[in-house]
Every structure is written in structure tokens, then in C-alpha cells.
Amino acid sequence: MLIRRKAELTYADVTPKSVYFNRRQILRAMGIAGAAVAGGKILSSLAFPAQHVLATSKLTGLAKSPFSTTEKLTSYDDVTHYNNFYEFGTDKGDPAKKSQNFRTSPWSVSVEGEVAKPRKFTMDEILKLAPLEERIYRHRCVERWSIVVPWIGFSFSTLAKLVEPTSKAQYVAFQTLYDPSQMPEAKYGGIDFPYVEGLRLDEAMHPLTLLCVGMYGETLPNQDGAPVRMVVPWKYGYKSIKSLVKIRFQQKEPPTTWNRYSSDEYGFYSNVNPKVDHPRWSQASERRLGDIFRRDTLMFNGYGDQVASLYNGMDLKQYH
Amino acid sequence: MRALLFSKWAKACVFVLCLVPFLALVERALHGRLGANPVEFLQHATGDWTLRFLVFTLSITPLRKLLHLPELIRFRRMFGLFAFFYVCLHFFTYIGPDQSFHLAGMWQDVAKRRFITVGFLGFVLLIPLALTSTAGWIRRLGGKRWQALHRAVYVSAVCGVIHYYWLVKSDVRKPLFYGALVVILLLWRLGDWLIKRGKQAPVPVAAARVS
Numbered sequence: 001m002l003i004r005r006k007a008e009l010t011y012a013d014v015t016p017k018s019v020y021f022n023r024r025q026i027l028r029a030m031g032i033a034g035a036a037v038a039g040g041k042i043l044s045s046l047a048f049p050a051q052h053v054l055a056t057s058k059l060t061g062l063a064k065s066p067f068s069t070t071e072k073l074t075s076y077d078d079v080t081h082y083n084n085f086y087e088f089g090t091d092k093g094d095p096a097k098k099s100q101n102f103r104t105s106p107w108s109v110s111v112e113g114e115v116a117k118p119r120k121f122t123m124d125e126i127l128k129l130a131p132l133e134e135r136i137y138r139h140r141c142v143e144r145w146s147i148v149v150p151w152i153g154f155s156f157s158t159l160a161k162l163v164e165p166t167s168k169a170q171y172v173a174f175q176t177l178y179d180p181s182q183m184p185e186a187k188y189g190g191i192d193f194p195y196v197e198g199l200r201l202d203e204a205m206h207p208l209t210l211l212c213v214g215m216y217g218e219t220l221p222n223q224d225g226a227p228v229r230m231v232v233p234w235k236y237g238y239k240s241i242k243s244l245v246k247i248r249f250q251q252k253e254p255p256t257t258w259n260r261y262s263s264d265e266y267g268f269y270s271n272v273n274p275k276v277d278h279p280r281w282s283q284a285s286e287r288r289l290g291d292i293f294r295r296d297t298l299m300f301n302g303y304g305d306q307v308a309s310l311y312n313g314m315d316l317k318q319y320h
Numbered sequence: 321m322r323a324l325l326f327s328k329w330a331k332a333c334v335f336v337l338c339l340v341p342f343l344a345l346v347e348r349a350l351h352g353r354l355g356a357n358p359v360e361f362l363q364h365a366t367g368d369w370t371l372r373f374l375v376f377t378l379s380i381t382p383l384r385k386l387l388h389l390p391e392l393i394r395f396r397r398m399f400g401l402f403a404f405f406y407v408c409l410h411f412f413t414y415i416g417p418d419q420s421f422h423l424a425g426m427w428q429d430v431a432k433r434r435f436i437t438v439g440f441l442g443f444v445l446l447i448p449l450a451l452t453s454t455a456g457w458i459r460r461l462g463g464k465r466w467q468a469l470h471r472a473v474y475v476s477a478v479c480g481v482i483h484y485y486w487l488v489k490s491d492v493r494k495p496l497f498y499g500a501l502v503v504i505l506l507l508w509r510l511g512d513w514l515i516k517r518g519k520q521a522p523v524p525v526a527a528a529r530v531s
Contacts, residue, residue, distance in 0.1 A: 093355070191490050274399075294418065
């Protein structure tokens with residue numbers, strides 16, 4: 001199914017981060033020089049938010065993926081400074097500010113439940129499970145904004161096959177790390193922690209479902225779910241669980257965080273669907289970060305050709 | 321303090337202060353510092369400032385009485401009009417970038433989404449208040465009727481808080497904060513009204529005894 005090609009140009013080759021940050025520093029230096037000339041500018045250059053140093057490292061040898069979209073990438077700055085990660089605060093800017101000391105090493109992911117070979121994977125093991133691919137996916141938040149991100153990882157099914165799910169495994173439950181000492185803001189989030197998510201087994205095994213370890217040519221920044229997360233591009237963003245510590249194969253549909261918070265607003269499936277509105281707002285359109293006006297939202301976030309067959313015969317309004 | 325409030329410069333200074341949030345937004349926009357989602361940034365900022373100015377407006381009457389500073393009345397209309405100014409900006413960020421200036425789409429949204437309905441109601445209620453905020457209109461309507469009309473600001477403030485509460489996903493701290501302020505300010509009025517009524521009630525009895 002996957003067409004493997006030799007790594008060609010990836011995001012990291014196009015825009016080395018050193019250049020990117022240099023450019024910012026130059027711009028900032030210009031701002032400061034300008035302030036020396038025009039005193040009035042001092043305030044505005046002081047107000048420039050300092051770029052957070054992201055403790056990421058480069059990932060190389062990335063294969064391209066036929067699943068990638070050719071749409072324009074959202075800027076790295078936007079994807080790292082506009083996040084929902086309630087463990088680090090509910091404001092979009094909070095995760096970038098408050099996750100910088102989050103310890104992501106050592107890290108391991110425990111895989112358990114209805115599997116023949118339950119085991120723990122260390123981060124090093126995960127990185128070596130399969131060749132890393134760059135997959136440029138659309139990502140649509142339930143709040144009606146969207147981004148295009150060059151994620152890095154491999155199909156979740158690669159890991160799943162290693163632990164050999166038994167015939168009883170119908171669903172997969174996922175869990176984010178919850179450490180209140182590192183996540184003091186979590187208690188104001190209004191939702192229960194640890195954050196949990198779930199997929200039906202066939203959804204989890206779909207080749208689009210990505211076990212993600214990086215983006216933009218590098219390992220994941222903390223605010224984007226370091227060190228390892230899921231990316232399920234045809235579902236609303238909150239299904240793509242961050243900072244994953246536990247994966248459990250099971251017979252029953254697992255509880256999911258936002259569904260538990262408000263089941264009529266956030267369904268278990270949460271497939272992107274412009275025809276099924278959130279009770280409080282329409283899902284027919286979205287704003288791509290970087291745009292002013294809205295664009296139409298696509299069924300299954302534009303991945304209908306690949307995933308629509310998973311839901312044949314299902315009432316997608318009832319199973320929203 | 322009193323002299324300061326009376327001075328002719330006080331009003332001009334407060335006016336400029338009220339414009340600062342707007343100027344700050346313009347400055348941010350010019351320097352591209354509205355974040356990853358500039359439209360949302362403007363919507364949230366103008367919505368926040370609308371609620372703040374409604375709270376300022378509603379604070380004037382209690383503060384006049386509690387601080388014995390009746391002169392504060394000089395600022396009430398200005399605060400109210402600034403609430404209207406910020407809610408207009410808020411409305412334009414919605415009808416423009418959100419609805420692409422399609423009135424039909426807006427009406428659908430207003431009819432269907434309770435959070436839009438209640439926000440829209442709060443906005444519409446402020447329009448007649450802004451229009452009749454002049455001395456001429458007070459005279460034309462008569463003090464009593466004008467005052468009754470302008471009590472609509474209580475409803476508008478409550479609508480604004482509910483609008484905010486229904487917007488957020490799960491962290492309701494900020495909407496509850498504004499809600500608490502509005503409730504306190506309205507409860508104070510209720511208390512004030514009850515005390516006044518209590519004081520007035522014996523009057524007819526006493527009058528009857530004299531006659």
C-alpha cells in the first residue's frame with residue numbers, strides 16, 4: 001500500500017531552523033536598532049514575545065509519503081504557539097510558555113490489554129521500529145481552525161502488529177501522561193485527567209493513522225505532544241492524543257475525555273463532518289491559520305476516499 | 321479627588337484612556353502581533369473590552385453612592401458609549417471575517433446558535449441606548465421613561481456574560497469572573513431598591529395619621 005521512495009526534499013531541508021531563528025534575531029535586532037532612532041519604537045520592540053527555545057533535535061532520512069497533501073504548510077511559529085494542551089493551560093499560548101520544562105526523557109509507552117505480546121517500548125525503541133516518514137496532513141480542530149503540518153512518524157499499525165492484538169481486541173484506548181507536579185495548570189482545565197482517547201481497531205489500524213514522533217524535520221516540541229503522539233487526520237484534533245504513555249487493546253469502547261465532559265458535543269467517533277454541527281456552533285467552515293476568511297470544511301477533513309468505507313451503513317449524525 | 325473629577329481635563333483623560341485598548345490593537349495589527357489566529361484575537365479582545373466597559377458603566381451608580389462621589393456620573397455615558405464602540409468592533413469581526421458580510425448567513429446563525437442569539441441580543445439592546453444617550457433625548461423621553469429604557473443595559477450585560485459562558489469549551493473561569501461582577505452590581509441595585517422601598521413605605525401611613 002505504501003509507496004516507499006528515497007528521501008527527497010523534506011521540510012527540514014527547505015528551512016533549516018538555524019536560518020529561521022537567525023532571521024528572527026536579525027529582524028529583532030533591526031527592531032532594536034530602529035528603537036534607538038525612534039524612541040517611540042522601544043515599547044513595541046520590548047513587546048515582541050521572545051521566541052521560546054525549543055528543545056528539539058533534527059530527524060533525518062525521512063521518506064516522503066503518498067498521503068501528503070501539497071497544500072501550503074502552516075508556519076512553524078503558529079503550530080508551536082497556538083496549541084490546545086489543557087495539561088499546560090487552556091489559553092492557546094499557554095502550552096508554549098508552560099511546557100518548556102516538561103520532562104520527556106526517559107519515556108516509555110506501555111502496550112497492554114488484549115494482545116499476545118504486551119510490552120513496554122522505550123522512546124529509542126519506538127524511533128527504530130520503522131523507517132520514519134514525513135506526512136503532510138490537514139489537521140482540523142473542533143474549534144473551527146485548521147493547520148497543515150508535516151508530521152513525522154509511521155503508521156500506528158506497525159507498532160500494533162508487533163504486540164499481536166487478539167481476536168478480542170475491538171478498540172484501542174490511549175492515555176496521555178498526567179503528572180500534576182509538572183502540570184500545575186491542569187486543575188483549571190475543567191476536564192478530567194489523565195487525558196484519554198480511543199479508536200475502533202479498524203480506525204487505529206488504518207494506514208493514515210500515524211504514530212507521530214516529530215514535525216517540521218525535528219522531534220516534537222513539548223507543546224505539540226512530545227515525545228510521541230497520535231495523529232488521526234480525518235477526526236477532530238482532540239482525537240490525536242498527545243504525550244502518549246499507555247495504549248490498551250480492549251473489547252469495549254473506551255471512555256474518551258471530551259465525550260465524558262459533554263457527550264452531545266463531542267462524540268466517540270468525532271469524524272470531521274461539515275454536516276453535523278457542534279450544538280453550539282456550525283462545523284461547515286473553518287479558518288486555516290494564516291487566513292482571514294473561512295473556507296469550507298471537507299467531509300472527513302478531505303480524507304473520505306481513504307476512510308469513508310470504515311463507516312459504511314453508519315448514521316454519522318448518531319455516531320458523531 | 322473631587323477637584324480632579326470636576327476638572328475639565330478629567331473627561332478628556334478618561335476618554336483617551338478608554339481608547340488605549342483600541343490603539344493597542346491597531347498597533348499590534350500593524351506590527352503583525354495578533355498571534356496565529358488574528359481574527360480570533362480581535363474577537364476575543366473586543367469582546368473582553370465590551371464586557372469590561374459594561375462592568376465599568378454598571379459600577380458608576382454604586383460607586384457614586386458608596387464613595388459619596390456623585391460627580392462620577394460625568395463618566396457613565398462615556399463608559400456606556402465605549403462599551404457600544406467595542407461591541408460594534410466585536411460585531412464587525414463576526415459579520416466580516418466569520419460571515420464574509422453575508423447577512424443571510426448571519427441570520428441563520430443568529431436563529432440557530434444560542435450563543436450567537438444571546439450575544440446578538442445583547443448587542444442589539446445597546447443600539448437604542450447609544451442613540452438616546454444625548455441630553456436632547458433625555459428631555460424628549462422624559463427622565464423616568466429614559467431611565468426605564470436604559471435599564472436594558474442590565475439585560476445586555478447578562479446576555480454578554482452568557483454569550484461568553486456558552487462560547488468557552490470547559491475552562492469557565494473568565495466568564496464566571498465577569499458573571500460574578502455583573503451579579504454583584506445588579507444585586508447591589510436590588511438591595512438599594514429594597515431599602516428605598518422600605519424607607520418610603522411608612523410615609524403614607526404617617527401621612528394618614530396626621531390627617
